[in-house]
Amino acid sequence: MGLSIDTRLEIVTPLRRRVDIEAASRLHLTGDAVHTVVFRRIHNDIPFCVTTVHLPPHVGATLAAEPALTSPGATSAVTVIAMVDTRFPIGAAEQSITAVPATSPATTHLPCPPGDPLLRVDRTYHSTRGEPVELAISHFLPEQYSYRVHLRRAAP
Numbered sequence: 001m002g003l004s005i006d007t008r009l010e011i012v013t014p015l016r017r018r019v020d021i022e023a024a025s026r027l028h029l030t031g032d033a034v035h036t037v038v039f040r041r042i043h044n045d046i047p048f049c050v051t052t053v054h055l056p057p058h059v060g061a062t063l064a065a066e067p068a069l070t071s072p073g074a075t076s077a078v079t080v081i082a083m084v085d086t087r088f089p090i091g092a093a094e095q096s097i098t099a100v101p102a103t104s105p106a107t108t109h110l111p112c113p114p115g116d117p118l119l120r121v122d123r124t125y126h127s128t129r130g131e132p133v134e135l136a137i138s139h140f141l142p143e144q145y146s147y148r149v150h151l152r153r154a155a156p
Helices: 021-026 057-063 080-087
Strands: 008-019 033-043 046-055 090-101 117-127 132-140
Touching: 008 046, 008 057, 021 033, 021 046, 021 132, 033 057, 046 057, 046 080, 057 080, 080 090, 080 132
Parallel strands: none
Antiparallel strands: 008 033, 033 046, 046 132, 090 117, 117 132
């Protein structure tokens, strides 16, 4: 949620309602419709990430009038999850990270050829009520992304 500090979001595919069975399933929806937006993040004029965000219909409908999400090429310093958080406070998130070969839309919107390695970061955000409110699938250029975590044992 802190990516907005020194980066900009640029809309690739504006927010729209569509059928996506896999995304709806991952969001634990009873129907197959979601709202989807695709954007890239830019730091110092270098695109480093392409993200596809899927939202449950009730969440997507609340963001449908946001100009930062509905116009191709629109830019914003705000993240989608920050917009969601103001309406549906975030209480938790699940994340998985893996390496994948570059495919579209990443190869279209990042400086990398097909097949180059990318870091895929999947995050499912849950509201404080426990409901999934966003599924974000991001593809990062590995030379532009670092992940740190501090691990420690629990007290006996």
